[in-house]
Amino acid sequence: MKKTLYYNARIILQDSIVWGAVLVEGKRIKRIIEGKIVGLDEFQDTDFLDLKGNYLSPGFIDIHIHGGGGYDFMDGTEEAFREIAVVHAQYGTTALVPTTLTTTKEQLEETLNSYTKVKEQIINGAQFLGMHLEGPYFALSQRGAQDPRYIRNPDPDEYRYLIENYSSIVRWSAAPELEGALEFGKYLSQKGIIAAIAHTDAIYEDVVAAHNIGFNLMTHFYSAMSSVSRRNAFRYAGVVEAGYLIDDFDLELIADGIHLPDPLLRLIYKVKGPDKMVLITDAMRAAGTNVNESVLGSLEDGLEVLVEDGVAKLKDRSAFAGSVATADRLIRTMLKLGDIPLEEIIRMITFNPARVMKVADRKGSIALEKDADLVVFDDDVRVLMTVVNGRIVYRID
Structure with missing residues (x-):
């Protein structure tokens, strides 16, 4: 040996x-x-x-990533999976969770099938830890760059079929206020799948109900989620406030220096502390390239985006469309805040994501x-x- x-x-x-x-x-x-x-x-x-x-x-672990090097997992090809793993390994990522976008059932299955084919291959890059389904069960009002054509409420026939036929699904992001979302969350918990809150207009009470049945992770905190709102003149706390108040929640942070400005990163660190912060890239296909235009999602059916100011944007500049960050950039962003020890920052991109993904017994730290x-x-x-x-x-x- x-x-x-x-x-x-x-x-x-x-x-x-x-x-x-x-x-x-x-x-x-x-x-x-x-x-x-x-x-x-x-x-x-x-x-x-x-x-x-x-x-x-320890190797960096990215639990929310869509692509890089000119490829997207939604291309649905083995080549895309292999090349994304190779590209991000050049920036320190040793394990990652390929992430889908809101799409048709047919395209989703194509991507899941490609994962099944490549997961056991020896790839000269990062390892795969299972698939993350981001959508399609989202609030249309908080869709961000998710394609509105495919956003829908949880469908028991659909999600039961997918989970029963694809053991690669290890986490799923959804809006907890939708009709049928709590039943969906219960099913995920029963199957040992990580339930995460995302693209949501929920109020605090909705989040409490979701937390009680197993939701413990917030997908790209602040992005595409509600904060304080008024209904019938009354103020309601939103998902952001719930993320702060409910200690159990781990918060994903796109720490590219664009999605979350310094004051918000400082606030999150002050309130939640380093052990509940998980740094992610949310990288799309333009990560690791120098292009000015790209496509979010599959080349055949994705959304055209601009790449400027160090981030991907919809062409009308109405929303970000994923990041173009790599893992090393996340660490540099956190270091610029000036008062967070390096070992704590590294924990946010190694041990914390390993714990969330239930692999901390073998990954996430330098230990015997x-x-x-x-x-x-x-x-x-x-x-x-x-x-x-x-x-x-x-x-x-």
């Missing part, structure tokens, strides 16, 4: 950063050595990688016997190396 020692590194643990080395055997982390290594003679049949004082981090998913980056968070299951999939020499 191949052994590799990554040494002379600033190792980012869950609550601290230490100088030392990490020994990997095969796909697992076998030793964590704090302090400077005087000699290498004790390590037999081992490859040595001198990291020259750069950071050694966990998967050797590692990222090496410098002081500017420039990714120098990405390791997935002990195998180097990207490296700058």
